[in-house]
Structures are given as structure tokens and as C-alpha cells.
Amino acid sequence: MRRAVCPGSFDPVTNGHVDIIGRASRLFDEVVVATGTNPSKSRMFSPEERLEMLREACADLPNVRVQGFTGLLTTFCQENDIHAVVKGLRAVSDFDYELQMAQMNASLAPEVETVFVPTSPEFSFLASSLVKEVARFGGDVSGLVPPHVLAALRAKRAEGA
Numbered sequence: 001m002r003r004a005v006c007p008g009s010f011d012p013v014t015n016g017h018v019d020i021i022g023r024a025s026r027l028f029d030e031v032v033v034a035t036g037t038n039p040s041k042s043r044m045f046s047p048e049e050r051l052e053m054l055r056e057a058c059a060d061l062p063n064v065r066v067q068g069f070t071g072l073l074t075t076f077c078q079e080n081d082i083h084a085v086v087k088g089l090r091a092v093s094d095f096d097y098e099l100q101m102a103q104m105n106a107s108l109a110p111e112v113e114t115v116f117v118p119t120s121p122e123f124s125f126l127a128s129s130l131v132k133e134v135a136r137f138g139g140d141v142s143g144l145v146p147p148h149v150l151a152a153l154r155a156k157r158a159e160g161a
Contacts, residue, residue: 004028004084004115007073010035010050011043012149013057014131016123020088023117025061028084033058033066034076044132044156057146074109083112090119090126 006021024031033054037047047068054066069076085105087098102114126144135141135153142150
């Protein structure tokens with residue numbers, strides 16, 4: 001079975017993430033969407049909230065499952081018999097960072113390959129951090145995130161997060 005992982009913080013999941021996950025699901029038999037739970041990073045959404053938003057966003061993709069993890073991605077891959085990491089690239093700056101990460105991962109787990117997928121042009125500017133910033137100030141992000149994520153962002157804004 002060809003199994004891949006699409007890792008990320010997904011804080012929150014965007015339409016760009018969903019596009020990459022969907023495209024990966026056509027390339028691999030199974031795709032695990034793995035969100036890290038790094039306690040040293042401050043996030044808008046809790047690990048549980050991010051997992052639930054991802055599950056809903058991927059519900060129509062039968063060969064995709066969502067799972068949280070802690071620690072190294074390469075360890076997660078080894079423990080789950082995953083041999084490919086799928087990363088979306090928006091720009092050259094993403095490539096510089098992701099190439100270094102891919103090379104580090106290859107040094108830790110040579111059996112795990114990184115596959116770079118260029119972002120669809122309509123999502124090339126999209127980043128979770130920008131979505132959060134615009135949403136915090138009441139801007140319209142309805143075309144950038146799935147509807148259930150939009151509702152969650154509006155709820156967080158109402159809470160004053």
C-alpha cells in the first residue's frame with residue numbers, strides 16, 4: 001500500500017490545505033493528515049479543535065484519515081508505515097524551507113521520501129496565519145476556508161481570541 005502523510009499545524013485548515021490533501025489522495029492509496037501538537041507553540045485552536053476541523057474538511061475523501069502526533073514527523077512515519085511526506089509549495093521561499101526540512105528528514109529516515117506539490121494558483125497566497133489575522137479584524141475569509149472553519153473563526157472572534 002502506498003501511504004503518505006500531509007503534515008501541518010492546520011491552525012486553521014484552509015482551502016489550500018484541502019486542495020493539497022485532495023490531490024495527494026489521488027496519488028496515494030492512503031493519506032494521513034497529521035497535525036502536530038507542539039505544546040511550545042501558541043495556537044488559535046486547540047489540538048482537538050484542529051483535528052475535528054480537519055476530519056470535517058476531509059470527510060468526502062474516503063482514503064484520508066486524520067491523526068494528531070507529537071515528536072518527530074519521521075518517527076510518526078516509521079511507526080505508521082508511511083514512506084512519503086507530501087508538502088504543498090506556494091513560493092520559492094516555501095521551497096527553501098521545505099527542502100532543508102526534507103533533507104533533515106531524509107537523514108533521520110532515509111526510507112521516507114518528500115514529495116513537493118505546487119499549490120494551485122488560486123491558493124498561492126493563502127496561509128493560515130494570514131487567514132487568522134484577517135479574521136481577527138473582521139475581514140471576509142469566506143472564500144479561503146471551508147464553511148465550518150469560517151464558523152469556528154467567527155466564534156473565536158466573538159470570544160475575543
